[in-house]
Amino acid sequence: MTTTAPLAADLLVEARWIVPVQPHGVVLEGHAVVVDADRIVAVLPAAEARARYAPREHVVLGEHALIPGLVNAHTHNPMTLMRGLADDVPFMRWLKEYVWPAEAKVMGGEFVRDGVELAIAEMIRGGTTCCNENYFFPDVQAATYRRHGFRALVGLPVIEFPTPWAASPDEYFDKALAVHDTLRDDPLVGTSLAPHAPYTVSDASFERVRMLSDQLELPVHLHLHETADEVEESRRDHGVRPFARIKRLGLVNDHLIAVHMTQLTEGEIADCAEHGVSVVHNVESNLKLISGFCPAEALRQAGVNLAIGTDGCASNNDLDLFGEMRTAALVGKMVARDAAALDAASVLRAATMGSATALGWGDRIGSIEPGKQADLVAVRLDEIETQPIYNVVSQLIYVAGRHNVSDVWIAGVRKLAARVLVDVDTSAILEKTRRWRERIASA
């Protein structure tokens, strides 16, 4: 036996439990994660880690479960400033009487910047380290995510009607390419193409989206089969269901991030599996706006990559992926009529590896494995509400909440330390939020 000098590393995190997500269902006790720069370099027993590494920083989390950072696969974060603007009202009233008038009054770069900033603070405190953004002013979004060191895929919006972001389809595409170009080599922020929905995007625009997606290898982030009305309308206007139309236009492939999908035939589920489509489940938004039940377990059983998102705060009303995982597990069982459906480990996988894969980042984030980015979340489990513990993964889904998140790292950088945000001016964010509330409430 030879003695070797300890290896340098930036960070060593020991945790009572580590749930790496890959391999599936595994819980490591008394292990440690070694991080150098922005990457995980090793996952090994704590004693061995202490012997082999000489880290700059050594963190011991004695009553915590360490999990990969959660990935919110569908959100409209600037709308966090409209949290709870209109509840308990039907969808079209919600949109026409509340959301659109408010957006007409406030939409612009400042609104987007301040909304994203509030969202980032909420996401970090809740254990979310990456999001799939879908709103206007992606340039401002990207700058805000970069400034805060938060990982995001920003959608480049495409919609047929004019908004403060762009006046015509051509302008949407021109601006999309310009924003994409500025982010090509960014380590934290990437881009997707985000045609809004089948009912707001023409065949011609979808064809341009498909071509750009192929050429630039970009994901396509699309609201699809959100409601039965959407499906019916497409049959009337296009002669086919939206999924069939999208497929005809060449968009049913492994770039597609299909959001909502509450109305699905067995054939459509099989098509998603065969063509590598990712489906984002937004269970709470779908319930609240009575959009329908996404057949999440059936998709999973068919081999479709299942991701989880919160949707925007104007509809949900939070960015809480712990809540979303729990609701997905509970509702998923009733929808599948099987108490074993959407079990705890599978739901945790969906909100980490599943969402990461949907974003095209399955090789970069979503699990605690050597070589991956050090996006880590510690959940403290020694409180009254989280005891006793019989099964750690089950406790994370059915018992723990986002308020149990104690520590968060993104790309190896500490963002939350013992529940306190690092380098975030919380009171400034709250003050700006109050000012936007006054403007929006008077809209």
Place this chain on the structure above:
Amino acid sequence: MTTTAPLAADLLVEARWIVPVQPHGVVLEGHAVVVDADRIVAVLPAAEARARYAPREHVVLGEHALIPGLVNAHTHNPMTLMRGLADDVPFMRWLKEYVWPAEAKVMGGEFVRDGVELAIAEMIRGGTTCCNENYFFPDVQAATYRRHGFRALVGLPVIEFPTPWAASPDEYFDKALAVHDTLRDDPLVGTSLAPHAPYTVSDASFERVRMLSDQLELPVHLHLHETADEVEESRRDHGVRPFARIKRLGLVNDHLIAVHMTQLTEGEIADCAEHGVSVVHNVESNLKLISGFCPAEALRQAGVNLAIGTDGCASNNDLDLFGEMRTAALVGKMVARDAAALDAASVLRAATMGSATALGWGDRIGSIEPGKQADLVAVRLDEIETQPIYNVVSQLIYVAGRHNVSDVWIAGVRKLAARVLVDVDTSAILEKTRRWRERIASA
């Protein structure tokens, strides 16, 4: 105008918002609640309260909503020690392979005492000030609730088979009467008759329950129509659905607290309304064990008193009424196919006045009104996750969580102060919980 000397009072609580629940949907801004001994004596504008009263204690909650204490209308609190013992398994396996073997090993007075103590700590921290208990050893439960100054209705169990609590139907009834007798004048703890379920209680025992309920004016706390299998089995064994059998036995009246009720005909809903039956909605348990969807909004629309419960921690897995209200509101909309169904104010009413009414205590608790018991809960709303605020009641249901509960009073006594439990030895509870976990896990 005459000047009068200020009135003595024990406590004056000013809050930015007070949601009294009665009148329905009202939010009072800048008001105060005046408490003397265990009662609310006034609810009035804060300036007026300060001028008219000279309270011993004056609490100002500048960023909080004050609501009536939440009432958990169905729980099995000793089972809090089995939180998460068996998840993602079908109901009969859950019961036969996990719960019954564990209970056989640990059931007794100490298990009940320690489980209730853990539950009390969790309930207070989550804004629950009263519960409707359903388990064995009601004498031990009652003593534990009294010792902690926690309000509870303890069920006096009736079941046909022997348990460590009683060996025969006669012994169940004898012990029930004895426990009831010791609690007749207790200001905090009362009793109900708790025949377990139609499939575990004989007609003869139900008849004795009916007679005692009439004579002693006691509520009857009964699991009813929890699953489709239960209904089918009753049709086979008794020729009628359980509700019809219970009705034939004279138990469908305003003493009945019917728990679950996931399988209901229009006629049964009308019967509940006509006869003053209260229905307890346990939406998360019903989802997790795939029991079915309780038609909560249809019951409410028919005029049935709707209450909310968590069920026990072995199935749910928490005692979180904020979570339960939110899930009830979300799922209730999809079940009713109406985005306006189970709106925020109605769900809050169900978990306060609705549950209080079910327990027979609608004149004592459930709202912030003069003459009622001072069971008060403050929810802090100035954090990142709870801003901005457009509608306070909506924020309480769709945004706030139990971790936002800051202060709690029961019968005028402070039980939680700025998130810290008063007069509760948290570390002793956690230590005992860990020891029970070892015993149960090895069962």
